[in-house]
Amino acid sequence: MTEQERYEKIDLPFYRGEVRPILPAAVLDFHAHVWSRSQWRQVPYEDGSPGGRYMVVDTEYPVESLRAHARRILPDNEYEAVCFGMPTPQADVEKTNRYLAEAGVAGWVYPLMLAGKGLASREELEEALTRRAFRGYKVFLNWFGDDYGERTINDMLSPVEMEPADRLRLIVLLHVPRAGRLADPVIQEGVRALAKGYPGAQIVLAHCGRCYLPDEMSKAVGCLKGLDNVWLDTSMVMDPTVLQIVMEELGPERLLFATDFPVPAMRGRRVYLLDHWVDLVLPGPSPSAYRVTSNDMRASFMVYEIILAIRRAAERARIPEAELRAIFHDNGMRLLGRVKV
Ligand SMILES: [Zn+2]
Numbered sequence: 428m429t430e431q432e433r434y435e436k437i438d439l440p441f442y443r444g445e446v447r448p449i450l451p452a453a454v455l456d457f458h459a460h461v462w463s464r465s466q467w468r469q470v471p472y473e474d475g476s477p478g479g480r481y482m483v484v485d486t487e488y489p490v491e492s493l494r495a496h497a498r499r500i501l502p503d504n505e506y507e508a509v510c511f512g513m514p515t516p517q518a519d520v521e522k523t524n525r526y527l528a529e530a531g532v533a534g535w536v537y538p539l540m541l542a543g544k545g546l547a548s549r550e551e552l553e554e555a556l557t558r559r560a561f562r563g564y565k566v567f568l569n570w571f572g573d574d575y576g577e578r579t580i581n582d583m584l585s586p587v588e589m590e591p592a593d594r595l596r597l598i599v600l601l602h603v604p605r606a607g608r609l610a611d612p613v614i615q616e617g618v619r620a621l622a623k624g625y626p627g628a629q630i631v632l633a634h635c636g637r638c639y640l641p642d643e644m645s646k647a648v649g650c651l652k653g654l655d656n657v658w659l660d661t662s663m664v665m666d667p668t669v670l671q672i673v674m675e676e677l678g679p680e681r682l683l684f685a686t687d688f689p690v691p692a693m694r695g696r697r698v699y700l701l702d703h704w705v706d707l708v709l710p711g712p713s714p715s716a717y718r719v720t721s722n723d724m725r726a727s728f729m730v731y732e733i734i735l736a737i738r739r740a741a742e743r744a745r746i747p748e749a750e751l752r753a754i755f756h757d758n759g760m761r762l763l764g765r766v767k768v
Pocket residue numbers: 458460687
């Protein structure tokens with residue numbers, strides 16, 4: 428089967444029958460990447476960097492590619508996205524941020540700048556924010572893949588970044604470190620301190636705090652209770668139970684639909700075995716850690732699995748339809764509307 432035949436025979440009918448009926452006409456994706464090799468210093472999966480093969484991706488993914496993926500995968504929906512570059516040491520931060528600021532001119536891209544402890548001085552950061560191109564930060568990860576060691580949130584963010592975030596109500600999109608993810612007590616303490624210390628900042632935890640497994644979310648969810656400036660993005664979360672826990676314990680208004688493009692343009696599903704996730708994918712993508720390739724299954728774009736997981740969770744948690752639809756657009760727009768830039 429050719430790519431186009433697969434698209435017409437499997438993907439499109441599945442989208443029109445199962446996916447589109449769940450979605451509002453306009454979708455806001457709260458976590459999408461764009462980049463070009465020319466904005467990178469190195470390619471960690473080619474140079475043997477520790478953790479460098481955690482997530483192997485194409486080196487070219489400009490804003491036009493994101494647009495093309497959105498058109499192909501969600502063809503009947505309007506699509507807007509909160510976007511940022513490659514947030515690891517492989518990126519040239521200055522080139523990446525410049526590219527994002529330019530991409531924001533198109534109107535459908537809401538750019539976040541790469542920011543993090545020690546990356547820019549207070550003056551440089553304030554200067555970048557006065558250009559009014561950014562809605563906030565994608566917090567820089569000073570490591571590759573799962574080589575985060577014992578890093579804490581305090582190692583990633585300082586008052587230099589957080590004071591403007593508090594004042595301007597910036598989005599602070601944070602990918603938490605450590606093997607225990609948001610279930611780790613040190614991370615939980617870090618998130619609570621950040622949220623309480625900077626109540627104006629709008630903190631979004633990427634990948635639901637990296638809790639792809641229900642057991643992780645069960646242990647994590649309690650730490651977010653009582654914090655009204657923390658949200659969770661659904662990028663690459665495909666387990667309905669994880670999302671059901673969030674809906675029941677925190678409420679659906681804390682969830683922001685997100686993809687993590689280009690990753691979920693792969694056909695397959697993120698599943699879990701024992702205590703870790705693994706991506707089951709149809710042939711095509713390059714080999715990567717935690718990626719199992721097989722032709723012996725039917726599959727479509729992972730974006731659909733994220734959307735279906737949200738729908739299944741909402742059914743079990745008995746979430747009203749309007750609140751389910753808000754996850755795909757209005758919840759995130761509310762955050763963007765509060766940013767003072
Ligand atoms: Zn991402």
